[in-house]
Amino acid sequence: MALNSVSLALTGSGGAGVMTSGQVLVDAAAKAGWYGLMARSLGPQIRGGESAALLRLSPEPVQSMDDCYDLMLAVDWGNIERFASEIPLTSKSIIVTDPAQGEVPEIMRRNNPIIVEIPLKEIAKSVEGGRINMVALGLVAKVIGLPEDYCIEVLSKALAKKGPEALEKSIAGMRAGAEYADKLTGVPTLDAPRTDHGERWSITGNEATGLGALRGGVRFVAAYPITPATEVLEYMAPNLPKLGGALVQAEDELASINMAIGGSFGGVPSLTATSGPGLALMTESIGLSVASETPVVIINVQRGGPSTGIPTKSEQVDLNIAINGLHGDAPHLVTAPTSIADSLFTAQWTVYLSEAMQAPAIVLTDQAMGQARAIIDKPADLAFVGQRRKPELVSGAVEDGYQRYAVTNDGVSPMAIPGMKGGEYTADGLEHSPRGTPSTQAQHHQEQLDKRERKLKTFDYGDHWADIEGDGEIAIITWGSVTEQVREAIDRIAETKGLTVKLIALRLLSPALPEKMTEALKGVKKALIVEQSHSKQYTLMLKAHYDLPPVYDTLHRPGPLAIRPHEIVTALDALVAKS
Structure with missing residues (x-):
C-alpha cells in the first residue's frame, strides 16, 4: 500500500x-x-x-x-x-x-x-x-x-x-x-x-553497528576518529568498559589496525572503525591479518571519494578497495548491512564470521545509513557470538607438536592464546609451514593458500548471505543503504501496476557464492541493478562472479544525491519494456 x-x-x-x-x-x-x-x-x-x-x-x-x-x-x-x-x-x-x-x-x-x-x-x-x-x-x-x-x-x-x-x-x-x-x-x-x-528504539546506523559488535563479543577497539565513522567509536567508548572491554584512540589508522590485530592475537575479539581514506592506509596490515589468520573486524563507513572527497556526504564507492584492495591472494570477508536496523545484525554476524573463520572482515556501511537516525521496533536478541577454535589440552598443555596452521578439511586451524603451555608459535606476514615457521617452499605456499581460501568458501553462511524477498520474472539486485528505497519502489509498483518484483540485496559481498545466487535468480528473466556509485562498482562485481539474467539494466549515480524511490520505479518501467 x-x-x-x-x-x-x-x-x-x-x-x-x-x-x-x-x-x-x-x-x-x-x-x-x-x-x-x-x-x-x-x-x-x-x-x-x-x-x-x-x-x-x-x-x-x-x-x-x-x-x-x-x-x-x-x-x-x-x-x-x-x-x-x-x-x-x-x-x-x-x-x-x-x-x-x-x-x-x-x-x-x-x-x-x-x-x-x-x-x-x-x-x-x-x-x-x-x-x-x-x-x-x-x-x-x-x-x-x-x-x-x-x-x-x-x-x-x-x-x-x-x-x-x-x-x-x-x-x-x-x-x-x-x-x-x-x-x-x-x-x-x-x-x-x-x-x-511495543518498545521502540531511536538509533543511528553507527550506534546500531557499535551495539551489534558488542553483542558479537568485541571487547577491544582501537581507532582514529574520522568522518563519518566517529559515532561508532563514541557509542562504544562508554559501553565497552561496562562489559570489561576498552577503547584506545590511536595516533593514526596504521596504529589502529595494528593495535586491533594485536588485541585479537591476544585472544580478545577486536575491531577498528574508519572511512575510505583510513581503509586505504590499513590495507597492508589487513593482509597481515589474512596471512597470520588473526580475526579482526574493520567497520568502514563510506563517504564521497576519492582522496579526502566529500567527508560529510554518502557514496557506495569503497566496494572495490574492500574486496580487491589487498596485495597478493588474500581472501577475506566483506559484508554490508541492508538498513539502519540491519546494521546491528550485520555487525554481530560479521564478528561471528571473523572469529569462527579466523579471518579479517570489512563491514561496508555509509554516511547515509551511519549518521541517519531511525525509529525501529526493538530488535531481537540473537545468539551469534564469535567462538574461535582452540587447540585441545592434554594434561593442562597443548599437545606436543602443535601446528598453528595445520591443514584441515574446513581450512580452520586451532588457534592458541598466548600463555597456553605448549602453544607457542610464530605469527607474522611471512608464508609459513603448518607449524608457523617461515617458509619459501612452494608446497607450503600452495597448501596455505588453499587452506585460507577453503575456509571462506566452504563455510555455511545459511540464509544470511542476502535479503531475498518476493518472486517473479523481474528482480532488483542491490546492496547497502539503497535497499530501503528499492523496497519502497517494489511496493509502489506492486500497488500501481500489479507487478511482482523480487528483491536480492547482498549482505555477504565477499566471498562470492555463485550457487546461492543461481538459486536466487531461478526464473528471473530481467534484472535491475541499483547502486550509488559513478563507475558501477557493484554491477562490475556482480558480472565478475555471477551469471546475470540475459536482460539487465543499471540505475547508478554518485553521491551525494540519494536515489529516490520514483527513479527506481521509472527504471523498472523501462526494463519491463525491453524485449
Whole structure:
C-alpha cells in the first residue's frame, strides 16, 4: 500500500539548532507511536556552515526518504545553494520562511513551491530566552499533529542538566510557534499516534553497528576518529568498559589496525572503525591479518571519494578497495548491512564470521545509513557470538607438536592464546609451514593458500548471505543503504501496476557464492541493478562472479544525491519494456 507519511526539511546555518529540533521531532514521534527517519546534510566546515535535518515520519516502519519534501522550514538561507538539490520540492511543497532573512533564493523557487512567511525571529524575541529552533519545533509539531506532551517529554530529558528554567523557556517558545500553525494548510496529516505499540528504539546506523559488535563479543577497539565513522567509536567508548572491554584512540589508522590485530592475537575479539581514506592506509596490515589468520573486524563507513572527497556526504564507492584492495591472494570477508536496523545484525554476524573463520572482515556501511537516525521496533536478541577454535589440552598443555596452521578439511586451524603451555608459535606476514615457521617452499605456499581460501568458501553462511524477498520474472539486485528505497519502489509498483518484483540485496559481498545466487535468480528473466556509485562498482562485481539474467539494466549515480524511490520505479518501467 502507499505509505502514509510526511517529509520535512529543517534548514539553517550551523548553530541555528535545526538538528536539535529534528532530533526532538523524531524522538517525540517514536513516543507517540509513529516511526521516523532523520538524515543530516552538513557542509565540510568544522564549525558553522549550512545544515539540514531531513525527516520522514509515518505510522508504518520507514527507513527511506521519499521522493520530495512536503514542508521545508528555513531558519535562514545561509549557503542553501550547497545542498538545495538534496531537498527536492514540488509545486505542492510548502516553504516556511522568515521575511527578516530576505527573499527565498531562486534556486529554491524552481518548482514553484508554496511560500508562507512567518516571522520566526520576531516570535522567538517575544518569549523570554526564546530560541528560533524551539519556535520552529512547536510550529511543525502542531502542523503534523504531533501532540505537545511528547515533545515536552523528550525536551525534559534533553534539558535535564540545564534545569527547569531552560525547559520552561523552550516550552514557551514551542507554544508561541504552535500559534501560527493555522497559516499552513496542505501539509499531509498522519493517522493518529498509536498508544498500544511495543518498545521502540531511536538509533543511528553507527550506534546500531557499535551495539551489534558488542553483542558479537568485541571487547577491544582501537581507532582514529574520522568522518563519518566517529559515532561508532563514541557509542562504544562508554559501553565497552561496562562489559570489561576498552577503547584506545590511536595516533593514526596504521596504529589502529595494528593495535586491533594485536588485541585479537591476544585472544580478545577486536575491531577498528574508519572511512575510505583510513581503509586505504590499513590495507597492508589487513593482509597481515589474512596471512597470520588473526580475526579482526574493520567497520568502514563510506563517504564521497576519492582522496579526502566529500567527508560529510554518502557514496557506495569503497566496494572495490574492500574486496580487491589487498596485495597478493588474500581472501577475506566483506559484508554490508541492508538498513539502519540491519546494521546491528550485520555487525554481530560479521564478528561471528571473523572469529569462527579466523579471518579479517570489512563491514561496508555509509554516511547515509551511519549518521541517519531511525525509529525501529526493538530488535531481537540473537545468539551469534564469535567462538574461535582452540587447540585441545592434554594434561593442562597443548599437545606436543602443535601446528598453528595445520591443514584441515574446513581450512580452520586451532588457534592458541598466548600463555597456553605448549602453544607457542610464530605469527607474522611471512608464508609459513603448518607449524608457523617461515617458509619459501612452494608446497607450503600452495597448501596455505588453499587452506585460507577453503575456509571462506566452504563455510555455511545459511540464509544470511542476502535479503531475498518476493518472486517473479523481474528482480532488483542491490546492496547497502539503497535497499530501503528499492523496497519502497517494489511496493509502489506492486500497488500501481500489479507487478511482482523480487528483491536480492547482498549482505555477504565477499566471498562470492555463485550457487546461492543461481538459486536466487531461478526464473528471473530481467534484472535491475541499483547502486550509488559513478563507475558501477557493484554491477562490475556482480558480472565478475555471477551469471546475470540475459536482460539487465543499471540505475547508478554518485553521491551525494540519494536515489529516490520514483527513479527506481521509472527504471523498472523501462526494463519491463525491453524485449
